[in-house]
Amino acid sequence: MKLYYSPGACSLADHIALIESGLAFETEQVDLKSKTTASSKDYTTINPKGYVPALALDDSGVLTENIAILSYIADKAGKLMPIGDLGRFRTLEALAYISTELHKGFKPFFMPGSSEEEKSAAKETLTKRLSLFEQALASQQFVLGDGFTVADCYLFVMLFWAKTKVGLDIAPSLSAYYDRLVARDSVAKALADEGLG
Ligand SMILES: N[C@@H](CCC(=O)N[C@@H](CS)C(=O)NCC(=O)O)C(=O)O
Known part of the structure; x- marks a missing residue:
């Protein structure tokens, strides 16, 4: 491959x-x-x-x-996707959310010519959309619980952009999650x- x-x-x-x-x-x-x-x-x-x-x-x-x-x-x-009952669909649900609601939300920061208004509106939306993960990640290691999945691979990149490209203030639980992932060998x-x- x-x-x-x-x-x-x-x-x-x-x-x-x-x-x-x-x-x-x-x-x-x-x-x-x-x-x-x-x-x-x-x-x-x-x-x-x-x-x-x-x-x-x-x-x-x-x-x-x-x-x-x-x-x-x-x-x-x-591996990288929980099995049983809803595990697979919860992973797809998280991937779809990250792809359509977060990933696409970064567009103004990558498109030349985006206005400051567009960037500021995008920041507000991204902060709101990222907040969905705040509570869960305060009490569990990863997006879907205590096992690392492909949803973590994708969410990591969103947080990497939030920190390095946008300078977004991220909640303490998300910051701690980001630090855990940066310290992971694969990342x-x-x-x-x-x-x-
Ligand atoms: N829908 C695609 C979007 C991929 C995407 O946005 N790729 C960006 C980098 S993060 C890219 O290659 N942009 C360059 C371009 O579109 O010319 C996916 O989820 O794989």
Whole structure:
């Protein structure tokens, strides 16, 4: 498997999940401006959507979209997603929330030309949306309880952006959670491998 990524982009979530999974994988960096891979290929021939992440599978094409890639990694690894009853659906619920309500909320900070009003409105929305996790993370280690899942990989990237790109004030329980994750081997390795250590 090969993960196409850009340093510090949302593909960092998939990178962390792959390290956690113990599955064999390689990575290749993509220049998102020129849509060129490190080996000088036109990235749009690999992922016509032109954005990261993309996961080239060993025998069945290319998978895109964080929710699909993270779920695939968890399935293949047989971990990173709780099993039984609602476990799988709670994970998908968390991934969908992170993708559609948080990830997309950062847009004004990545789009050139966004106004200060747009950024300030986005900050307010992100603070409100992140607060959903505050209470749970004050009493449990991870998003879905005491086991690390792919939802943690994705939420970590949101908090990484909140801290490093937006300068958002985050609640103490979220800050403590972020510190726990930064200290985790897989997260530290993914950050170092992407040159963000
Ligand atoms: N819906 C996609 C969104 C992925 C996405 O937003 N990727 C960003 C980086 S975080 C990107 O590659 N942006 C560059 C571009 O769109 O040209 C997913 O969830 O995988």
